[in-house]
Amino acid sequence: MNLITRADWHAKKPTSVYTRLSSTRGVKIHYTGGTVPADLAEAGNHDRCVDLVQDIQRMHMAGGRGERYIDVGYSMVCCPHRSTFMGRGPHALPAANGAGLNSGHYAVLALIGSSGLTEPNDDLLNALVDAIEYLREHGEAGQEVKGHRDGYATSCPGDPLYRWVRDGAERP
Numbered sequence: 775m776n777l778i779t780r781a782d783w784h785a786k787k788p789t790s791v792y793t794r795l796s797s798t799r800g801v802k803i804h805y806t807g808g809t810v811p812a813d814l815a816e817a818g819n820h821d822r823c824v825d826l827v828q829d830i831q832r833m834h835m836a837g838g839r840g841e842r843y844i845d846v847g848y849s850m851v852c853c854p855h856r857s858t859f860m861g862r863g864p865h866a867l868p869a870a871n872g873a874g875l876n877s878g879h880y881a882v883l884a885l886i887g888s889s890g891l892t893e894p895n896d897d898l899l900n901a902l903v904d905a906i907e908y909l910r911e912h913g914e915a916g917q918e919v920k921g922h923r924d925g926y927a928t929s930c931p932g933d934p935l936y937r938w939v940r941d942g943a944e945r946p
């Protein structure tokens with residue numbers, strides 16, 4: 775897998791310690807919602823993925839989701855160039871699945887939206903499987919792969935990605 779460490783993407787340090795998770799039932803898949811540039815997946819545009827991940831961390835830590843998060847809310851983030859960014863990582867409670875739902879599943883974000891880039895390409899799907907396997911190996915994630923919308927009222931992770939989740943979240 776192509777793992778982008780927090781140092782590599784110049785993550786800000788979390789503002790307090792993570793709540794530890796010893797294991798989870800599995801992973802929930804998310805999308806950014808909103809508009810993701812339609813040409814993000816082009817080969818030369820990976821730098822913009824890094825910018826996007828930094829933006830999301832900044833927004834989460836500034837209170838853009840209603841409260842100031844201690845860090846980006848996701849466990850890992852995957853982009854359409856088959857890279858997987860370290861978020862909170864394994865054994866840390868995420869803040870993306872909804873109240874009461876974060877200890878059950880790690881949260882993995884795919885960089886696609888509800889407009890612009892809406893369809894996951896094969897590199898993105900492979901990066902998601904890379905993240906799921908990493909969280910199983912290093913974070914005791916169980917076998918479940920679900921969408922944010924499972925158990926929470928949201929369109930996330932969008933119909934194309936949710937279809938892939940329901941079909942077994944397999945490598946393309």
Ligand SMILES: [Zn+2]
Nearest residue numbers: 804805922930
């Ligand atoms: Zn979501």
Ligand SMILES: [Zn+2]
Nearest residue numbers: 820823853855
């Ligand atoms: Zn990328």
